[in-house]
Amino acid sequence: MDFEPVIGLEIHVELSTESKMFCGCRVKFGGEPNARCCPVCMAHPGALPVANEKAIEYLARIGLALNCSIPERSIFHRKNYFYPDLPKGYQISQYDRPFAVDGRLEIVVDDEQLTVGIERVHMEEDTAKNIHAGGGGRIAGAVYSLIDFNRSGTPLVEIVTRPEIHSPQAARTFLNKLKNLLKYLDVSDCNMEEGSLRCDANVSVRPAGSSGLGVKTELKNMNSFKHLEKGLAMEIERQAQLIESGGQVVQQTVHFDFATGEVTPMRSKEFAHDYRYFPEPDLVPLAAGSDFVEKIRAAMPELPDARAARYVNDLGLPAYNSEVLTSSRELSDFFEATLAHFDDARMASNWIMGELLGYINAAGGDLASCRMAPAEMGKLLAMIRSGAVSNAVGKEVFAEMCKTGQTAGEIVAAKGLAQISDEPELAAIAGRVIASNPAQVEQFRAGKERVLGFFVGQVMKETKGRANPQAVNRILKEKLAG
């Protein structure tokens, strides 16, 4: 039987505010444990939360960028459960009155445009961090746990999609697009390794062509794009095999061991969904009237689609270049920073898409693996345009700059790569080449004009490729004609 997977994602985003959601403790990754806490985020009796205005602004940006509607009123709820990383015995979250609802994000998978519905976007707070001691890091088998409250109360936005994703690849594409969007919005550093962007997935399978929903399982903390795609593929395969062999999928949270491919249930769902939500009395409602929303909308950073359109309309770039350049915030920022030092957008975009992306792909990394500053790239392009270095040498220098972070000037000087356009110098070299190849001179004068290429090659050899080719051609023709 053919099965169709049905996937919904829950994404948690830690906001990059200066301070926590409900108190003024600093938000930062790492550092000494329990050094960024206070009575509010450690839940001492009598401490009261006050919402961080910046976090609400970031929340609104996310909601608007995901094409959500923003209800006029939303409230916080208490989500009650007991766990040592949750000092209050509840998490402040949102329940039936979330901040933003009914959005969508368009993605392209295998040249097909797909729309993924966004069910809701809501505000909550992150929990403390557990360090499980004594059991090799896994929860089961730990002898005791250590709790670090530095992360407790970090502003956390939860984004929930509708179950409208139908392949692991589409899930990965969605998460990638969302991450890029969040970076454009300047609301999070989206560092998956440090946990500032986390993804859970609900997945079920159903016979292809049917429309009901099968029993779903939840995959927690798919902490990289690769894990998300692979984990989903493995779980879909497991469910399909189970059903084909006459078994039934049990609703549960599963943990994947990516090394062995083994699936283990993580926790029983018996009580997990009874969180006894009730309105948080310590925080007043959020009233996001149209003025509020319009103010946020007006101050929104430029989003990728708008940037791409600007590249086409104002800079005259082809649509394809614009799309590639805006596919990542970093690349697009690099391009714009280069333009601050070099005014030919077309040439800059060609060098970024050819040489820079080539270098990054070969290095197997991201833009951070390139040590060349955009301003220096601009200077190199100016040298190429003026003829100070040849195109071919420029590519060599470009790669060297990416690798070492040296400036174009330094590399050209150190390696003696400057283009020779000096007429008397080139004339002298051309004269020597002609004098030492009389047979070829005969052939040229007998009408075999392509022998010119031979002479150009000889001059290039003499100058280690640094001679200005146009000048060499002209000088050789003059001399050979004489």
Place this chain on the structure above:
Amino acid sequence: MVSDDDVRYVARLARLKLKSAELDRYSRQLSGIIDHINKIAELDLKDVEPTSHVTRLENVFRADTPWSSVSQEKALLNAPEAEAGAFKVPQILEAGEQ
């Protein structure tokens, strides 16, 4: 009427241990509350916003300005046990259960 089982369930969620006399008392008290809510539910409330807050305040925010946190030493003063600058707590989960 709230049954003893309902009370036991809620007590378990709230990590409360109840004696049988308390079980009886709480099921009567909780029933009283539910009866009251049911009485309200008899009214036509379709145009009435549920009341979550009574102060009529909204949009109370603080600026995103960090303050000085307490020191690690102070933070751990209430910890029955501490290790390596962290609160030390008993093993959290048995395999497969919460």
